[in-house]
Amino acid sequence: MASDTASDDGYNNFLSFLHSAGSPAANGDVETATASRAENPTESSKESPDYSRTRVKRLDASSRRKFVSRRASTTEERRNPFAEREGNALIWRGVNMTLTTKRGEKKKLLSDVWGEVPPGEITAIMGPSGAGKSSLLNILSGRSRSTSSLSVESEIRMNEFKVDPTDIDVRKQIAFVAQDDSLSFTATPREAIRFSAKLRLPRITTDDEIEDLADKMLAELGLSDCADTMIGGALIKGISGGERKRTSVGVELVTKPSLVFLDEPTSGLDSFSAMQVIKVLKKIAHAGCSVLFTIHQPSSDVFNSFDRLILLNKGMVMYQGPVSDVPEYFAKHNHPMPPNYNPADWIMDVANQYSQEQLCQEGFFSRDLRNLPPAIVPKDKELLDSLGVSWHDDVSDDEWKHVGFGTEVRLLFKREIIHNTRNKKGVGARFALTTFMAILVGNIFFGVGGDSSFSDPSEFNSHFGAMVMILMMSMFGTAMPTLLSFPEERPVFLREYSTNHYSVIAYFIIVFNSNLQLCYFHTSAAMASVLLSIAYPLVGLQSGFMRFLSIEYGLAMSSTAVAVLLGCAVEDPNMATEFLPLLFVPQLLFAGFFVRTDLIPAWLRWAQYLCSLTYGVRLALLAEFGDCANDPSFTPNLCAQLLDVNQVDENEKALYWSILWGLFLVFRLSGLAVLRKKATKFY
Numbered sequence: 001m002a003s004d005t006a007s008d009d010g011y012n013n014f015l016s017f018l019h020s021a022g023s024p025a026a027n028g029d030v031e032t033a034t035a036s037r038a039e040n041p042t043e044s045s046k047e048s049p050d051y052s053r054t055r056v057k058r059l060d061a062s063s064r065r066k067f068v069s070r071r072a073s074t075t076e077e078r079r080n081p082f083a084e085r086e087g088n089a090l091i092w093r094g095v096n097m098t099l100t101t102k103r104g105e106k107k108k109l110l111s112d113v114w115g116e117v118p119p120g121e122i123t124a125i126m127g128p129s130g131a132g133k134s135s136l137l138n139i140l141s142g143r144s145r146s147t148s149s150l151s152v153e154s155e156i157r158m159n160e161f162k163v164d165p166t167d168i169d170v171r172k173q174i175a176f177v178a179q180d181d182s183l184s185f186t187a188t189p190r191e192a193i194r195f196s197a198k199l200r201l202p203r204i205t206t207d208d209e210i211e212d213l214a215d216k217m218l219a220e221l222g223l224s225d226c227a228d229t230m231i232g233g234a235l236i237k238g239i240s241g242g243e244r245k246r247t248s249v250g251v252e253l254v255t256k257p258s259l260v261f262l263d264e265p266t267s268g269l270d271s272f273s274a275m276q277v278i279k280v281l282k283k284i285a286h287a288g289c290s291v292l293f294t295i296h297q298p299s300s301d302v303f304n305s306f307d308r309l310i311l312l313n314k315g316m317v318m319y320q321g322p323v324s325d326v327p328e329y330f331a332k333h334n335h336p337m338p339p340n341y342n343p344a345d346w347i348m349d350v351a352n353q354y355s356q357e358q359l360c361q362e363g364f365f366s367r368d369l370r371n372l373p374p375a376i377v378p379k380d381k382e383l384l385d386s387l388g389v390s391w392h393d394d395v396s397d398d399e400w401k402h403v404g405f406g407t408e409v410r411l412l413f414k415r416e417i418i419h420n421t422r423n424k425k426g427v428g429a430r431f432a433l434t435t436f437m438a439i440l441v442g443n444i445f446f447g448v449g450g451d452s453s454f455s456d457p458s459e460f461n462s463h464f465g466a467m468v469m470i471l472m473m474s475m476f477g478t479a480m481p482t483l484l485s486f487p488e489e490r491p492v493f494l495r496e497y498s499t500n501h502y503s504v505i506a507y508f509i510i511v512f513n514s515n516l517q518l519c520y521f522h523t524s525a526a527m528a529s530v531l532l533s534i535a536y537p538l539v540g541l542q543s544g545f546m547r548f549l550s551i552e553y554g555l556a557m558s559s560t561a562v563a564v565l566l567g568c569a570v571e572d573p574n575m576a577t578e579f580l581p582l583l584f585v586p587q588l589l590f591a592g593f594f595v596r597t598d599l600i601p602a603w604l605r606w607a608q609y610l611c612s613l614t615y616g617v618r619l620a621l622l623a624e625f626g627d628c629a630n631d632p633s634f635t636p637n638l639c640a641q642l643l644d645v646n647q648v649d650e651n652e653k654a655l656y657w658s659i660l661w662g663l664f665l666v667f668r669l670s671g672l673a674v675l676r677k678k679a680t681k682f683y
Contacts (some may be wrong), residue, residue, distance in 0.1 A: 088158040088173065088258040090117040090140070090290050096153040097135050097144070097315075109135050110315045117259070118308070122281050122291040124298075124323075126344065127312035128352050133294040134263055136312065140292070141176045141261045142166040143498070158259075168500075175252035176498075179264040181244045182491035184415065185233030186422040189223045189247040190214055191415075192231065197254040198411055199501045203403050213254065221246045221280055235425055242273030246280055252499065253284070260284055262293035271299050278305050303344040313351045318364050333363045408506040416510055431530070434477055438531045441469055442538025449540035449624075460638045466539045467624055468593060471555060471616055474531055478556040479563040479583060486511075486567035487576045497679050504676045543623035551623060554660050555616035559587070561667035562612070568674040587613040592646045612663050615656045618648045626650055 095113040098106050110132045117123045125133045138144035139154055142165030146152045156163055163170045183192055197210045218227045223246055231247065232238015239247070245265055252260070265281070266274035282305065285291045295302075309326060311319040319329060326347065327337045337346045350359075359365065420427065445466035448459055486493075493507060532549050541548060566579045588594065590608040597608050608614050621643055628639040629650075643650075 088290060089119055090259055090292070091157045092116070092140060093155045094153060095136065095139055095155075096151070097132070097139065098151040100149045100151070108315055110139075113312070113315070113317055115310050115317065115320055117290040117292045119258070119288055119290045120285055121307035122278070122285045122293070122305075123308040123310060124303075124306045125292065125294045125310045125312060126296070126347070127318075128348065130314075131312040131351075132315040133312055135315075137261055137263055137292070137294055140165060141174055142171050143176065172255065172500075173258045175255065175257035175260045177245075177248050177252055177260070177262040177265060178491075178495065179267055180491060181231075181248045182495040183231050183244065183247060183251070184419060184492055185231050185236055185238065186419045187231055187415070188228050189231065189239065189243070189250070190218060190227040191418075192247055193217055193250050193254060195411065195415060196251045196496075196499075196501065199403055199408065200255050200499065203407075217250050217253065220283060221250050222276065223247060223250070230422065236423075240273065241269050242276050245269065245273075245277050249277075249280060249284075255499075258289060260289050260291045262291075264295060265293050266295060266298065266302065271301070274298065274302050275305070278302055297348060298344050300342040300344065303342065311347060311351065313359070313365075314356055316356075316365050318351060318359065319347070335362070402500065405503065405506060408502040409510060412502060412506055412510040430477075430481065434530050435534065437473055437477070438534035439538075441466070441473065442535040445469070445535075445539045447538075447540050449542060455638070457638060460642075463624075464593075464642060466535075467541065467620055468591075468617060470531065470535050470539070471552065471613065471620055472588075474552045474556050475559040475587065475613060475616070476584065477531070479559040480580065482560045483563035483567045483579065483583060484573050484576050486564070487570055487573045490571065494679065504679050505672070508672050508675060541624060542627075543620075547623050548620065551616060551619045554619075554657070554664075555612055558612035558616070558660050558664045558667070559583075561664045561671065564671040565667050565674060568671045568678065587611045590614055591617050593617065596645065597647060609659065610663065612660055615660045615663075618646065619653065619656050619660070621646060621648050622650055622653055622656075 093114045095110055096108075097110040098108055100106055113132070113136055115123075125136060127133050135144065139152055140156065144150070144152055145166050156165060158170075158173070165171065165174065187195070193214045194210060197205070197213055201210065218224050223243060226239045226243050230236060230238045231244060238244070249260075249262070249265075260281070262281070265277050269277065281291050281293070285307070304323065306323045308321065309319065309323045310317065319326070321329065323343075326343055330337060330347065330350065335346075335350050337343055356365075445462060448462040448466055450459075489511065493511075496502065497504065497507070529549060532545070532552055536545055536548070562583060566583060567576060570576045570579060586607060590597065590600070590611040591613045592608075597605060597614075600608070625639040625642055629637060629643050631637070631639075
C-alpha cells in the first residue's frame with residue numbers, strides 16, 4: 001500500500017508540475033529531465049511511476065465541464081477563429097486489441113501498446129502494413145470499441161484525467177481526419193468550413209463571427225486562392241489533392257479541438273503537397289494542439305519535420321521518442337543507418353527484414369522509455385489567434401447548446417439545393433436520358449391509345465403495353481439513381497454524423513426526400529412529368545393528364561422508398577448494382593401482367609403486397625380503361641376482360657392508393673431505421 005500511495009503522489013505531483021510550468025526555465029528543466037532519463041533508462045525505469053497501478057481521477061460533473069467546455073464569452077473572442085487554450089497531454093498504456101475469427105481463433109492486433117502525445121508537437125505513427133497503425137489511431141480517437149468479435153482494452157488519460165474516448169464529451173475535444181477526404185464535391189472550401197462551423201459551434205455564434213473564422217482559417221491553411229472553387233470529384237474538376245486534404249483539416253478544426261488525429265494525411269500526394277500538409281500540422285501543434293497521425297513511408301524532408309515518432313511492428317511498440325534520436329537509437333541496437341539514406345526507409349527496412357524475435361534480442365521493443373514526461377511547449381500567440389482552440393466558462397448552457405433541429409434541416413436543405421444545382425452533368429444526363437426514352441416510347445407506341453383500340457384486340461394490347469411501359473420507365477428512372485446515390489454519399493454522412501453535425505432524422509428527411517422538391521426539374525416528380533408530358537400526347541392516352549401523373553408520381557415515390565432501404569443497407573455503389581435485380585424483378589413478376597396473381601404459388605403470393613408496381617398498374621388500369629369497361633357498346637368488352645384478368649376492382653381504388661402510400665411509409669421508415677443502426681454501429 002505504501003508503494004502504491006507513493007506512486008500516486010509522484011504521478012499527481014508530476015502532472016501538477018506540468019500544469020504549473022509555463023516559463024522557459026521550467027520547460028528547460030523538463031527537457032533536461034527527459035534527456036537524463038533517455039541517457040539512463042534503468043534509472044528512469046526505477047523512478048517512474050507504475051502506470052498500471054496508478055489510481056487516477058475520473059471526471060465528475062464539474063470537472064467534466066472544465067475539461068470539455070472552456071468557452072469564449074465575448075463577441076470579440078468568438079470572432080477569433082480559435083481562442084487561447086492549454087493543450088492536453090494524451091497518454092495511453094496497455095492498449096490491446098484482439099480479433100476473434102469465425103473459427104474461434106484469436107488474433108492479436110495490438111499488444112500492450114503505450115505512448116504519449118505532448119501538446120505542441122506532431123507525432124507520427126509508422127510501421128509496416130498490418131502493424132496496427134490505424135487500429136491504434138481508431139482506439140485513441142474513440143472510433144473503435146469492443147464488439148462480439150473484437151476485444152479492445154486501453155487506459156487513456158488526458159493530463160490527470162482518465163477518459164473514455166468514445167464518450168461524447170471527450171470526443172468534442174478530438175478532431176479526426178480520415179484518409180479519404182469525405183467532402184461534398186460540389187461545395188467550395190469556404191462553404192465546407194462555413195457549413196461545419198454553423199452546425200457545430202454554439203448557437204450564440206453569429207454569421208459575422210463564422211465568416212471571420214472561415215476567412216482566417218482559409219488564410220492559415222493556404223486555401224485563400226481556391227476558397228471559392230468547387231472541391232470536385234470523379235466527374236467534376238476541382239481543387240488539388242493537397243488543397244482537398246487541408247480543407248478536410250479545416251473542417252475539423254472549427255470546433256477548436258485540443259487533439260487532432262489524422263489517418264494517412266499525405267496519402268496520394270506528391271512531395272511538395274505532402275510537405276505543405278505537414279507544415280499546416282506544425283502550425284496547429286504550435287498553437288497548443290496535440291497532433292497524432294499515421295503515415296506510411298514519407299520522404300526524408302517530411303520525416304525530419306516530425307517532432308516525435310512511434311514505430312509499430314506487429315502490434316507492438318518498436319520505438320518511441322524524438323525523431324532526432326532515431327539514428328542514434330538504431331545504431332546502438334546494431335542497425336546503424338547508412339550515409340545519405342532516408343531514415344524513414346531505413347527503419348522500415350529494419351522492421352520488415354528482421355524477425356520480431358531477433359529485434360527483441362537486439363534491444364528493440366524495450367519499455368525503458370515508457371515514462372518519459374510530455375514536453376512543455378510555449379504557445380505561439382499569433383497562431384493562437386488563428387488556430388487556437390477552446391472556449392471559456394461564462395456562457396450559459398442554453399447558449400452553448402447544439403443548434404436546433406430546425407437549423408439542421410434548413411442548412412441541409414440549402415446545401416442539397418446547391419449540390420443539385422451545381423451537379424449539372426448528373427442532372428443533365430438524367431434529363432437527357434428521360435427525354436430520349438420518352439420520345440422513343442412515344443414514337444414506338446404512336447397513336448395506340450385512341451378509341452379504336454377498345455374494339456381492336458391488336459391495338460388494345462399495344463395500348464395496354466404503352467401504359468405499362470410508361471409506368472415501368474417512371475419507376476426505374478427514379479428508383480435506380482436513388483439506390484446508387486446513398487452509397488456514394490455515405491462517407492460524407494458518416495463523417496458528419498460522427499462529428500455531431502446533425503441528427504440521422506434531419507439528414508434522412510432532407511436528402512432522401514429531395515424528390516419532393518417540386519420546383520427543381522431534376523427531382524423524381526419532375527422527371528415523371530417530363531416523361532409523361534412527351535409520351536402522353538404521342539401515345540394518345542385516354543385518362544386525364546393530371547390523374548395519370550398522380551399515379552405515376554405515387555409509384556415513383558413508393559419505388560424510391562424501396563431503393564432508399566436497399567441503398568442504406570449496402571456500403572458501396574458496386575454492391576448497390578448487385579441489388580438492382582432484387583429491386584426490379586419481383587416488381588415485374590408480381591405486377592399481374594405476366595402471370596395472374598392467383599396462379600402464383602400460395603406461399604409466394606404474399607409478396608405482391610410489397611410490390612408497388614402491382615398497385616400502380618391497377619390504378620392506371622382503372623384510370624385508362626375503367627370507363628370503357630362500363631360501356632355496353634363495346635362487344636366484346638376488352639376493357640372489362642383486362643380488368644378481370646388483372647384482378648382490378650373499381651370499388652377498391654381507395655385501397656390501392658392506401659397500399660401504395662403505405663408501402664412508401666413502411667419502406668421509408670425502414671430505411672431510416674437501417675441508416676440509424678449503420679450510423680450508431682460505427683459511431
